[in-house]
Amino acid sequence: MSREPLLEVTNLVKTFGGFRALDGVTFTLHKGEIMGLVGPNGSGKTTCINVISGLYKPDSGNLRFLGKTIAGQAPHKMARLGINRTFQVPKPFRELTVAENILVVHATNKHTEIGDPLEFVGLKNVAHRKAGSLTSGQQKLLDLARALASGPSLLLIDELAAGLSPSELDDVAEKLLTLATRGISLLVVEHLLGFVNQLTQRVIVMNAGKEIFEGDLASAAKDERVVEVYLGR
Amino acid sequence: MLFTLISGILIGIFYGLMGLGLNFIFGVMKIVNLAHGDFVMLGAFGVYLAYSVWNLNPLIALGIELVIFLAIGIPLYYGFVPRLLKSRDPEMLSLILFFGLSQVIESLASFAFGTNPDTVNPTVFGSQPVNIFGQSIQMSWIVAVLISLLAMAFMYGYLYHTKIGIATRAIMGHRTEAMSSGINVHRVSAIAFAIGIALAITAGSMTPFVLGGIYPSMGVDLTTTSFAVIVIGSLGNPLGTILGGLIYGICLMLMQTYLPSWSSLVPYLLLILILLFRPSGLLGRRERNA
Amino acid sequence: MRKRMLANVLIILLLFLLFAVGPSIYQNQSLIFQMMVFMALAQGVNILYGFTGYLPFGYVGFFGIGAYGAAIAVNLLHVPALVAVILGGFSALLAGLVLSPLLRLSGAYFSIGSLAASEILYNVVSNDSLQPITGGPYGVNLAGIFDEQTSYVVMLLLLVLATAFVTYLRSSRFGMSLIAIREDPVSAEMAGIHVVRTRVFVWLATAVLAGLVGATYAWHISVFYPNTVFDLSVSIFAIVFTLFGGGTTVLGPVVGTILLYGLYNAIGISSPQYFQLIYGVLIMALVLFLPNGLMSLLTRRGIYVP
């Protein structure tokens, strides 16, 4: 695997009216790499994804993507640059059909080729249903398919596992691994450590907007501060 | 200048009352009662009717009106709102539904009262003006302001010191959570709806004394004015409404004194400016979107 | 797909024929003209509300500005009628640009904001102190360019153009991305759609449409007052016609306008209160029992409606 950096996050800060939701986050993600981002509720994981995908402008800090500074760009620009994401609560275009949900995606620069995204996530059989009529599990997959349709080289995944059955989980984990082998880098926000374990050993643990640990999953479980954050609640 | 300020504050308190009912209903069920101004109009005509036909004191008339409209409000809620809330776009459809209702009310009122302005003798509360900081103010204004303050005090007591009022605040914060915590959302909302209309009626009963001539088609303007007031304060926030009323009242009086030919622009200008520069109102918070 | 294209072309052709031969079958040309005016405005509302979810209570503001833009162009700049119509559309474009920050608002905020904006335009235009330019409350007289026939034809062309634009939205990826923005602007951004630019484009397009329609209307009736062309009920009618037929379709506003405007004239404008009552009841029934319009009776059964 190449060790070329894809995304470099330095000292990212995001505040909401004085409250520091992100308080100096720094990490680097390489091409084709999967990184887990874990932490208790409200620790700033979603905010981190929101900033990287352009939904929020950071207060300070830097974002470099393929060596270029991108902090503060509009989300549609990020999408066209090759950064896409799923949402913790899936947000499909409810009145459009599943197929149309994919059709509206701008895929101007396909960075990665994964074929038909609906085929890939296994929603081909419901392609003509309205997206609003899908189960929430299917909506999550549709979110993933839509993100893939833009041909991203970086995919930010926000709690895909919550609400999926164990067998679906294994299936999804396998798909994410496939994506990584095709060269897509993944930042996976997750509560279920078991699920993360299936994907990668490299994790960042966040608490109250700060990184408290970076390294491999096994030693995270032994780290004092991590244990405190997880058991101290 | 002092007179302008004082009358601005007094009329502002009255406008606060006028916005209160609209804001309360929006806060609780996220629907826009575009017939709000027409209920204000009905309240005004109730007083007019009671005074000119039975020579009844407006305050007694108001008491009777409140009983009637609280009783009308409940079935009105159950007839329209639950159905509306189930639809795809309740907020938008409520605009249209209540616009329809406002047309019905306006037309019925035109049948009943004709389309020409009517007035109620402003001296029913005594013809002696009251002296405030050396400025003489009509007695009827003072009554209107007192009624407004009373209604606001009632709302405060209701929301913060009764069980059902606290349940109402729970619904205003998080409707679905309130539902799952066992609150009978429809019952609480129905009462809130009736109170919202009763507040409009209360404001209406004082309209002949504060605004002068009343006519069936005045509803639309009153609704927009109320909307301006509550947007200035911040939608869904009862306290903000009072602030909104004050700002609105003072601006209006200043314009009427110094730029009278443009004063009809005040509600709309304020509304637009606040919407664009402080969309969540002066006391509002921003919402999250992802 | 080919079938749908054919249906679209057919609709536009029929619409054109209907209003082209209309005046020779039914003598009351002014009624037919008004129907076209409302139908074109209803299509404007359809584009804005049906496809992007913005319900413009103040849509009449653009109509009024178009009428006044044209009137001022004729009376002060002495341009020919057609140029005046274009300048009317241009004035609405400018107004739309100035008002484009309204798009930052959503839901009821936008509706009421747009209403306030149109009231401001009305209050400015009708203000006594602007009498030398706008005629103030005393209205405008365009008798010098009066031409019932040509203005009728221009109106017909505008209606056809508006309808054709809706068929384009109905069947193109662009229209689909508008619906995507309406359904979820955040997801739409992530789908790579330039949400702000797209919204502003549609907003301006509908503003220009209403402006051109307003200008042509002014040309056709030639004498009017500020409260005629800034009448709030113009917006409301356009909205109700659209909703009654069904938004996001080509046919909805057409059918809605023909039926309801027909009803309006059947009841008669002579007894406004009576009319207002029936109208109010109708609107309420519509929202409660048919919130997605007549066309939803078909689409609900899986039938495609252009």
Ligand SMILES: Nc1ncnc2c1ncn2[C@@H]1O[C@H](COP(=O)(O)OP(=O)(O)OP(=O)(O)O)[C@@H](O)[C@H]1O
């Ligand atoms: N738009 C916003 N406005 C105000 N506060 C916000 C906003 N977004 C996030 N926050 C706050 O920032 C903190 C971090 O939120 P975030 O959603 O990033 O947490 P999270 O780690 O994703 O939690 P969870 O596991 O519950 O999803 C929380 O306290 C949250 O309330």
Ligand SMILES: [Mg+2]
């Ligand atoms: Mg989260």
